[in-house]
Amino acid sequence: MISVVVPFFNERESVGELHRRLLAVLKKIGEPFEIIFVDDGSSDRTFEEIKKLSPVRGFRLRRNAGQTAAFGCGIAEAKGDVVVTSDGDLENQPEDIPLLLAKLDEGYDVVSGWRERRWQKRFMTRRIPSLAANRLISRVTGVYLHDHGCNLRAYRRHVFGGVAFNGEMHRMLAAYLGMRGARVGEIPVSWVPRQFGSSKYGIGRTFKVLLDVLALHFFKEYATRxxxxxxxxxxxxxxxxxxxxxxxxxxxxxxxxxxxxxxxxxxxxxxxxxxxxxxxxxxxxxxxxxxxxxxxxxxxxxxxxxxxx
The missing domain is CATH 1.20.58 (Methane Monooxygenase Hydroxylase; Chain G, domain 1)
Structure with a gap:
């Protein structure tokens, strides 16, 4: 079974469109599937939109616990042998899921998307900092990916054993799993600017990610000593x-x-x-x-x- 996990935070306009496209893609794949939508404490009636959909397994968190916790909730509830994750803002394209699964079948435990054409028009303000951050994470973890921040990924269920979802670690989850011995692959995926609402990310997220990189480095070097x-x-x-x-x-x-x-x-x-x-x-x-x-x-x-x- 394939489990697709998507967290939402004030993404009411995206819920229906994303569900429709996911359903079309998963039916074409022809394997049993489930769609898991997690409302991360939204205030715009996102969960009311989720309730209207079928088939879907929906979860509403009592408070805004953060995207990492929302992913953790969905993954913990997933029943599939393969877990696919994605953002809920329609920047990730559901039509790329078959590509992830095909790469996974080559013997990988984790396949991460690479938004190759992202930030081409904002080279200095976004692309350069993104390149620097990705190289830093790759250097610290020893898992070399072009895009550690892409949440469009496919995982084999067994890799999550003993994983705690804390901080902003969802962004470095593929690297963390690679540090634990998982075989990690990467493929280029499509990316489009968000259609609804505004980005939840600001400069504060950068500092949080840097702190998590330091924590990951400490864990890698000294967790057992x-x-x-x-x-x-x-x-x-x-x-x-x-x-x-x-x-x-x-x-x-x-x-x-x-x-x-x-x-x-x-x-x-x-x-x-x-x-x-x-x-x-x-x-x-x-x-x-x-x-x-x-x-x-x-x-x-x-x-x-x-x-x-």
């Missing part, structure tokens, strides 16, 4: 404190300068205290990691209503 990170920083800080102490001793012995006339004693104390704190944080992280008491699959969403037509 956090003491290595905190220990390095801690011992470096203590080392800086020791060097400062020797410098202060030199000034006192050879220059006759008293400590109370310099900020060096305070600086030494700060370096040592910070270093000890980092080492203790590393020990605490190791304890949490090994105890397994942390809730790895904590949901960031709460389903308020569900339908099946």
């Amino acid at each position: 956090p003491m290595h990170f905190f220990g390095y920083v801690g011992f470096a800080s203590i080392g800086a404190g020791m060097l400062t102490f020797f410098w202060a001793a030199y000034l006192r012995i050879f220059e006759g300068l008293h400590f109370n006339r310099t900020p060096l004693p305070i600086l030494i104390a700060v370096f040592v205290v910070v270093g000890v704190q980092f080492i203790l944080m590393g020990l605490l992280a190791e304890i949490l990691l090994r105890s397994g008491r942390e809730e790895r699959q904590a949901r960031e969403y709460d389903i308020g209503e569900r339908i099946q037509n």
